[in-house]
Amino acid sequence: MFTPCPTERSRLLAERIEAFVRQTVVPYERDPRCGAHGPSEELVAELRGKAREAGLLTPHILPDGSHLSQLETAAVLKRSGLSPLGPVAVNTMAPDEGNMFLLGRIATPSQKARFLDPLVQGARSAFFMTEPAAEGGAGSDPSMLTTTAVRDGDDWVIDGRKMYITGAQGAKTGIVMARTGTGEQAQATMFLVELPHPAIRIERVLDTIDSSMPGGHALVAIDGLRVPADDVLGAVDEGxxxxxxxxxxxxxxxxxxxxxxxxxxxxxxxxxxxxxxxxxxxxxxxxxxxxxxxxxxxxxxxxxxxxxxxxxxxxxxxxxxxxxxxxxxxxxxxxxxxxxxxxxxxxxxxxxxxxxxxxxxxxxxxxxxxxxxxxxxxxxxxxxxxxxxxxxxxx
The missing domain is CATH 1.20.140.10 (Butyryl-CoA Dehydrogenase, subunit A, domain 3)
Structure with a gap:
C-alpha cells in the first residue's frame, strides 16, 4: 500500500521505522497510560527513549541538521503512522514536526539552539494560533486574530486567549501568533516562548473525539506575556x-x-x-x-x-x-x-x-x-x- 521509497537512504530508514513501530510500539497500544487526552508524559518519555536507543528519534532531521526531502519524509512518516503511537514514539507527531520544520527555515542560529534543538531531542511544543469562536477569534480565517502584541521598550507584551492548542499541556516550546498591525490590513507576528510560563495559563484541556496527541487540545489564556525582541521568530508583521x-x-x-x-x-x-x-x-x-x-x-x-x-x-x-x-x-x-x-x-x-x-x-x-x-x-x-x-x- 506504500509507494516505493524515492532514495536508498529513505528506503533503509523507512524499513527500520516500520519494524520498530510494529515490534516495539504496537504492544503499547493498550497501555493504560494512553488516555482521553493522549499518551501520558511518562509514556511519551518511555517510547522516545526506546526510539533514541534504536537510533530512530526524529528521523526526518539528519545529524547535520538538514531535513529529508518531502518525498523522503513521506516514505518515513507513512511508516511511523502504522500505529497512532508511532509518530509519538519517533517524534514525527503534530505539532512538533511542523514546528521543527518552521524553526529550521526561519529561526536564527541562537533561536535554533534554544528552541529547535530540544525539540529534535524529544521535547514537545505547541503552536498558539486558533482562538475561541465565541469571542470572534481566529479559526479557519487567521485574519480574525484577536490576540495582540504591543511594543514596550525592547519587549513585546502579548494578551489574548487561544483555543484547541495541541500539546500545550507539557510543551517546552511555544510559537505564539499575535496581531501586531494597527491598520486595516491584518498583520501578525510569531513569538517564541519557553514553556511552561506563568503568563500562559491552561484553563482546561478539552474533551475531543481524538486521543493520539500528547497533551490533548487546550483552552489557553495569555495575560501580559512579555517577550524580548530577540525572541521574535523571523520579521515583525510577517507571521x-x-x-x-x-x-x-x-x-x-x-x-x-x-x-x-x-x-x-x-x-x-x-x-x-x-x-x-x-x-x-x-x-x-x-x-x-x-x-x-x-x-x-x-x-x-x-x-x-x-x-x-x-x-x-x-x-x-x-x-x-x-x-x-x-x-x-x-x-x-x-x-x-x-x-x-x-x-x-x-x-x-x-x-x-x-x-x-x-x-x-x-x-x-x-x-x-x-x-x-x-x-x-x-x-x-x-x-x-x-x-x-x-x-x-x-x-
Whole structure:
C-alpha cells in the first residue's frame, strides 16, 4: 500500500521505522497510560527513549541538521503512522514536526539552539494560533486574530486567549501568533516562548473525539506575556507569511501519518474478513464485504500517489498552497471512507477498543477538520478556479 521509497537512504530508514513501530510500539497500544487526552508524559518519555536507543528519534532531521526531502519524509512518516503511537514514539507527531520544520527555515542560529534543538531531542511544543469562536477569534480565517502584541521598550507584551492548542499541556516550546498591525490590513507576528510560563495559563484541556496527541487540545489564556525582541521568530508583521511556510508541509505530514494508520486498519479488517465466517463462508467471500476492502485498496493507493505528487511539488521549491489543499481534501476524505469501511467490515468488534481500528476511525474524523476543514480548502480552490478563468489561465 506504500509507494516505493524515492532514495536508498529513505528506503533503509523507512524499513527500520516500520519494524520498530510494529515490534516495539504496537504492544503499547493498550497501555493504560494512553488516555482521553493522549499518551501520558511518562509514556511519551518511555517510547522516545526506546526510539533514541534504536537510533530512530526524529528521523526526518539528519545529524547535520538538514531535513529529508518531502518525498523522503513521506516514505518515513507513512511508516511511523502504522500505529497512532508511532509518530509519538519517533517524534514525527503534530505539532512538533511542523514546528521543527518552521524553526529550521526561519529561526536564527541562537533561536535554533534554544528552541529547535530540544525539540529534535524529544521535547514537545505547541503552536498558539486558533482562538475561541465565541469571542470572534481566529479559526479557519487567521485574519480574525484577536490576540495582540504591543511594543514596550525592547519587549513585546502579548494578551489574548487561544483555543484547541495541541500539546500545550507539557510543551517546552511555544510559537505564539499575535496581531501586531494597527491598520486595516491584518498583520501578525510569531513569538517564541519557553514553556511552561506563568503568563500562559491552561484553563482546561478539552474533551475531543481524538486521543493520539500528547497533551490533548487546550483552552489557553495569555495575560501580559512579555517577550524580548530577540525572541521574535523571523520579521515583525510577517507571521501570516510564515504560517503558510509551515501549513503546506504540515497538512501533507498529517496525510502521511494517517495513511499509515489506515493501512494498518485495512490489515486488521482484512485479517478479520479472511478468518471470520458467516452464512457458511468467509466474510470476504460475501461481495458486500470483499468490495469494501477492494474499495479501500483503491483509496489507499490513490492517497499514496496524491501525497507523493504534492511532496514532489514542495521539493521543487514551490509553496504548494494549492497542491496541499488538494491533497488535504482528497486524502482526508478518502481515508475517512477507508476507516469507516474497516469498522463496518469488523461489525461489533470494529466499534470496541479491543482493536486500534476504532481509534483510527476517531482520529481520521478529526483529521477532516484539523489543518483546515475540507470546505475551507474547497472554497479556496474554487476562488482559484474563478480567478484563473477570469484571467484566461489554463489548468
Amino acid at each position: 501570516f507569511k510564515y504560517a503558510q511556510i509551515r501549513l503546506a508541509p504540515a497538512r501533507l505530514s498529517h496525510c502521511m501519518r494517517w495513511l499509515g494508520a489506515c493501512a494498518r486498519a485495512q490489515e486488521i479488517a482484512t485479517a478479520y474478513a479472511t478468518t471470520r465466517k458467516a452464512f457458511g463462508k468467509l466474510l470476504i467471500d460475501h461481495e458486500g464485504v470483499g468490495f469494501m476492502l477492494a474499495d479501500n485498496l483503491i483509496d489507499l493507493q490513490q492517497c499514496a500517489l496524491t501525497i507523493d505528487w504534492c511532496a514532489g511539488v514542495l521539493d521543487s521549491g514551490a509553496h504548494g498552497t494549492v497542491e496541499s489543499s488538494i491533497a488535504k481534501v482528497a486524502v482526508s476524505e478518502a481515508l475517512y471512507r477507508v476507516a469507516d469501511r474497516c469498522v463496518q467490515v469488523m461489525g461489533g468488534s470494529g466499534v470496541t477498543r479491543d482493536s486500534i481500528v476504532e481509534q483510527v476511525f476517531r482520529e481520521i474524523r478529526a483529521f477532516r477538520i484539523y489543518d483546515g476543514p475540507t470546505e475551507v480548502h474547497k472554497w479556496s480552490l474554487a476562488k482559484k478556479i474563478k480567478r484563473d478563468a477570469l484571467h484566461g489561465a489554463r489548468p
